[in-house]
Amino acid sequence: MNAAASDITAILLAGARPVPDPLAVAAGVAVKPLVPVAGEPMINRPARALLAHPAVGRLVVLTQAPELFAADPATAWLAEHPEVRFERSGGGIASSLIALLDRGDLPFPLLMTTADHVLLDGSMLDQMVREASGADIAVAMVERRTLLARYPGSRRTWLKFRDGWWSGANIFWFGSGKARPVIALWQEVEQDRKKGWKIVSAFGPLTLLGAVLRIATLRGGIARVGRRFGIVARLVAMEKAEACIDADKVDDVMLIEGILADAAE
Template identity: 80%
Template sequence: MIASAPASVTAILLAGARPIPDPLAVAAGVPVKPLAPVAGEPMINRPARALLDHAAIGQVIVLTQRADAFAADPATAWLGAHPRVRFERGGAGIASSLLALMEAGDLPFPLLLTTADHVLLDRAMLDQFIAEATGADIAVAMVERATLLARYPQSRRTWLKFRDGGWSGANIFWFGSDKARPVIALWQEVEQDRKKGWKILSAFGPLALIGALLRISTLRGGMARVGRRFGLVARLVAMAQPEACIDADKQADVDLIEAILAAR
């Protein structure tokens, strides 16, 4: 049984800059990727509006090293003026920045984390994710390969392969309580290898790695095993919408996203 959604979720919108110049930012002539235009406006605007328009979301924290760049751009200056939006300075990595905010004690749970390049994020995705993640200490949104390719066969993703299919991250994460802190600390250790599925799996123990390689483990079972290891409730949210794992990571993604938005 899925628990009812909490009255107020703290959303964290990642809008940082990588150490090396991002090709989309360079091509658009903007200082950070979230300011690069998609469908006529900076990509950060659509996920920011989706979060602010959802009844379960309380405050939205924009995590970035360049708050000044968003304030200076007329198309994103509204974020700094919004009463439910605040900017926090990001550090060298996502996990380290999260831990720093937690240490400051001004980060009320539950937390929903997503990215500024999640341009297709909408109410339906948030409805499903919040409903299924509520009650978990940590939850991760994923899209199964068949779900995506049935509608968008041209889309190229990084897949983690398990007995219950191939899975791609949907860039939506849930941290329901302070019990998630050890998992975030582990994330900090391996986030530089986030595109290397085997490295992430091995961090959760040899059984998870071997099980994935031999196709004897399901992703859902693996999540439950991670939860047991850390003494918490860990949950996979298998997203129904294939668009949930299409982010604006490269120009081909932007072209696809703009086609999807135009069709809507």
Template identity: 80%
Template sequence: MTKAAAILLAGSRPGTDPLAKAAGVAIKPLAPVAGEPMINYPARALLAHPAIGKLMILTQTPSLLTGDPATAWLGEHPCVIFEQSGAGIASTLMALLDRPDVTFPLLVTTADHVLLGPAMLDQFVREAEGADMAVAMVERATLLARYPDSRRTWLKFRDGWWSGANLFWFGSVKARPVVALWQEVEQDRKKGWKILSAFGPVALLGAMLRISTLRGGIARVGRRFGLIARLVAMNRAEACIDADKPDDVALIERILGERRG
């Protein structure tokens, strides 16, 4: 297959991030996890994977990353490009999709996806290949079987309760209308009903009445926009554990310690 370009979202939302403030760093991607800035973990995983050709890091302040001794290697790596990030994720992605020098497929993830590893990327790339758009999710039973105390934001469907895994695939420019819709509901990303309602009353009612499966719903959304859209149900619980809160960081550091031990 054609190698994908990976996009690593490393920007800052308005206001002060609590993890960055607690760590005494300017931006969240520099907040330490197990002794080093969190961005280093997903960056290394992406650059080491054979399906990834180059890595674009989106941030409002590239100099904070290239100027920090612990992350300066990113600015020196031949496969890393820094791109200016806008105020929102979706609006920044929209600008990239419209650029003639940006090629597909694109794999998008976040700087706080500390536990991203080769097995997750293997599964996601394998199952997303051939789709115009794919999104990775973790079903609640998968997470709770391994980490029963972990708390996530869940979307309830007939085929389970699902949480995002911060992995997105854009296989072609056909994904642009869906990103445009994402831009409209970006401020309501934690309000599942608001996101669903943007896809129409059938999707909203289907979820509320548990008459729709997530997999089928995503496929229907794709057909609405004239593209192939696919759910990738991740089989590793760690796929939906990001470094968003102090409790998350503590859990991630424990998992990293177990791996190293």
């Protein structure tokens, strides 16, 4: 690994969408990150994975309602943890991230993921840190054959390129302040939902640009888009199929709980 020990600032997205989340409604909780998966709120597992990784020095939980996590006995440990701080998010991921960057008190590199990334583990973080280190921005993706070889019944959203069909793994790397212009573009698209906000939220700004520009291969395309911005940009093709399985739907939760049960045996 190139990143120094305890050098990374991890950002865990734990916000709520403008409309009620079906999983949260069904579980009777205020926000999706509090939905129980395998017996505990889903946010706990990715939070523990990040805090346990030797390259992560601090964890920022970005949410509109920090008080909900402090008040829940199952997540109160996050509010009390010395390496965790809560920050109140705004209406969008990119705008909230830019607001944090503009304050200037978050040291790079930043590694961002989501509270529904329940299967996040040390080996995924190892690969992301190893392959993203040195880049100004990197996005983790899973190629369809990797997923279907292990979970043939799993259904994802795919983007087609010459080098495969790709699905987002919800792990993003911002290695330096040079990434800010790309995040600003992300913010612009996020604010205009007619311009493909669903794709941006799932795959990130570099992948969206690659799709819009009809770049032939995702690997080379992301690097080329980075060069247009004067930055080093990379695709991290995740080795583990589980990297793109998040707790977004009831079927996902059932699959995740089965995976965790098998791992515990």
